[in-house]
Amino acid sequence: MATIIVVTSGKGGVGKTTTSAAFAMGLALRGHRTAIIDFDVGLRNLDLIMGCERRVVYDFVNVINGEANLNQALIKDKRVDELYILPASQTRNKDALTSEGVNKVLSELFERGFEYIVCDSPAGIEHGAFIALYFADEALIVTNPEVSSVRDSDRILGILASKSRRAENGAEPIKEHLLVTRYDPSRVNSGDMLAMEDITDILGIPILGVIPECPSVLQASNSGVPVILEDSSRAGQAYTDIVGRFLGENLPHRFTTPEKRGFLKRLFR
Amino acid sequence: MGALHSSPDDAAAKAFEIKGGLFPLTVLRLLKDNIEEASRQIEELLRKAPDFFTGAPVIIDLKPIENARGTDLTGLITLLQRHSLVPIGVRNGTDQQRQQATAAGLALLPYGDGAKLRSIPEDRGKSRGHKGLSMSRIVSRPVRSGQQIYAAGTDLIVLAAVNAGAEVLADGSIHVYGPLRGRALAGIGGQVEARIFCRSLEAEVIAIAGVYRVLEEPDAQFAGQQVQVYLSQGSLMIESV
Numbered sequence: 101m102a103t104i105i106v107v108t109s110g111k112g113g114v115g116k117t118t119t120s121a122a123f124a125m126g127l128a129l130r131g132h133r134t135a136i137i138d139f140d141v142g143l144r145n146l147d148l149i150m151g152c153e154r155r156v157v158y159d160f161v162n163v164i165n166g167e168a169n170l171n172q173a174l175i176k177d178k179r180v181d182e183l184y185i186l187p188a189s190q191t192r193n194k195d196a197l198t199s200e201g202v203n204k205v206l207s208e209l210f211e212r213g214f215e216y217i218v219c220d221s222p223a224g225i226e227h228g229a230f231i232a233l234y235f236a237d238e239a240l241i242v243t244n245p246e247v248s249s250v251r252d253s254d255r256i257l258g259i260l261a262s263k264s265r266r267a268e269n270g271a272e273p274i275k276e277h278l279l280v281t282r283y284d285p286s287r288v289n290s291g292d293m294l295a296m297e298d299i300t301d302i303l304g305i306p307i308l309g310v311i312p313e314c315p316s317v318l319q320a321s322n323s324g325v326p327v328i329l330e331d332s333s334r335a336g337q338a339y340t341d342i343v344g345r346f347l348g349e350n351l352p353h354r355f356t357t358p359e360k361r362g363f364l365k366r367l368f369r
Numbered sequence: 370m371g372a373l374h375s376s377p378d379d380a381a382a383k384a385f386e387i388k389g390g391l392f393p394l395t396v397l398r399l400l401k402d403n404i405e406e407a408s409r410q411i412e413e414l415l416r417k418a419p420d421f422f423t424g425a426p427v428i429i430d431l432k433p434i435e436n437a438r439g440t441d442l443t444g445l446i447t448l449l450q451r452h453s454l455v456p457i458g459v460r461n462g463t464d465q466q467r468q469q470a471t472a473a474g475l476a477l478l479p480y481g482d483g484a485k486l487r488s489i490p491e492d493r494g495k496s497r498g499h500k501g502l503s504m505s506r507i508v509s510r511p512v513r514s515g516q517q518i519y520a521a522g523t524d525l526i527v528l529a530a531v532n533a534g535a536e537v538l539a540d541g542s543i544h545v546y547g548p549l550r551g552r553a554l555a556g557i558g559g560q561v562e563a564r565i566f567c568r569s570l571e572a573e574v575i576a577i578a579g580v581y582r583v584l585e586e587p588d589a590q591f592a593g594q595q596v597q598v599y600l601s602q603g604s605l606m607i608e609s610v
């Protein structure tokens with residue numbers, strides 16, 4: 101049985117798509133058969149970050165509407181074997197995602213032997229986000245170190261606990277993981293940003309990892325490469341740790357204290 | 370004859386029943402015959418706490434202004450409705466006031482005095498005794514922003530945090546063993562002896578029996594402290610425990 105993981109946040113622009121791409125790629129790099137679904141219908145950009153936008157012919161909504169079959173719509177990643185992308189439609193709106201339709205696609209992915217299905221949620225607290233999280237078994241809560249983002253994550257956690265399929269069926273609750281992204285330790289020290297401890301204190305869920313603010317993220321997504329493939333990128337390394345921890349490894353948190361300034365930098369300050 | 374066969378009796382089967390019910394209601398007591406002033410104060414209250422009473426059924430008690438003439442009750446009703454309160458009836462009042470209420474579609478409740486009103490929670494407390502004991506509602510997961518939890522006819526015990534933007538309500542008392550960061554409204558049916566107890570007071574709003582306080586700035590004296598909140602002679606008291 102596949103594990104369905106939703107990447108969600110409530111607030112927009114916090115790094116959900118960046119995380120979905122890196123995380124799914126990380127799982128596939130470890131040999132796990134992984135599909136990643138773009139639920140952001142109307143604003144598709146997962147395919148851009150995955151670098152496969154020119155190969156999109158059919159999309160998620162086409163499959164739901166029976167206009168294409170899953171084989172036609174799934175795009176196989178060219179870099180790793182076990183990774184497939186199901187892109188979103190650019191021309192529909194989020195209402196095209198019906199619960200029966202999504203359920204049908206997920207069961208077909210199960211039948212194809214996928215181990216992990218990563219759902220990249222749209223922002224907001226409405227239908228698009230609800231349907232992306234409804235079927236989830238686990239959730240990556242992507243949060244930036246600022247009050248409004250933490251508040252929105254809290255709301256999404258409330259929805260996971262009350263409006264998901266697991267909640268409605270009274271099953272074991274969705275397993276929640278906190279991911280703090282765009283973390284800038286020096287701005288935390290100067291009091292501009294919330295510290296990791298403050299965030300875990302408010303949200304009260306276990307922290308899977310911290311991704312530092314890092315210019316390599318934008319560079320990587322502009323060139324269609326999930327940042328986890330950039331070995332020299334600090335964000336990429338942090339995502340690698342996150343995948344390891346998710347798979348049960350015990351790894352210390354990195355990049356949570358301000359970077360030491362090099363000797364020369366200090367001299368010329 | 371099998372149960373699946375429809376019998377002529379089915380058509381005559383009861384389609385409804387009428388039962389008495391006891392529901393918590395917010396009572397708005399007009400203390401002065403100055404609807405304009407009251408409207409202004411209500412607007413002020415609702416501005417500070419916009420979601421505070423959303424959808425709440427309200428009884429307007431006209432007792433203290435029975436001697437007044439020319440009360441613009443219709444204006445008050447419209448004002449309440451505009452703020453998403455649902456006025457459902459009036460209590461007491463002059464014939465003229467009661468006519469205005471009926472014209473606006475409100476129910477006329479039996480006459481009764483304030484003392485009786487206040488005695489309702491006591492009666493309830495008694496009837497709860499050992500026979501009708503209603504166990505507290507226990508919540509062990511955090512109450513999160515956007516969530517609302519109501520313990521009807523009993524106490525509420527939250528073993529985790531009540532986060533900012535969340536709301537907990539109880540007819541009885543409220544106990545929060547994590548930080549209380551959101552809103553806590555105890556004794557919402559008017560039970561003045563209800564209390565709020567919390568591990569760490571960081572709340573936005575606290576209220577007992579409709580007497581509320583908006584803690585815009587965390588109260589310096591009690592912020593983050595273990596406190597109890599109770600009513601004493603109509604005012605809200607906060608005290609470390």
Ligand SMILES: Nc1ncnc2c1ncn2[C@@H]1O[C@H](COP(=O)(O)OP(=O)(O)OP(=O)(O)O)[C@@H](O)[C@H]1O
Binds near residue numbers: 115223281318321335
């Ligand atoms: N760790 C990081 N360091 C620097 N920039 C980042 C980081 N993570 C994300 N970003 C940038 O933040 C922006 C938003 O990222 P992304 O598209 O992943 O967010 P999102 O949550 O999916 O947004 P939306 O809600 O619109 O779907 C992008 O420009 C991305 O490059």
Ligand SMILES: [Mg+2]
Binds near residue numbers: 116117118140220221
């Ligand atoms: Mg996105």
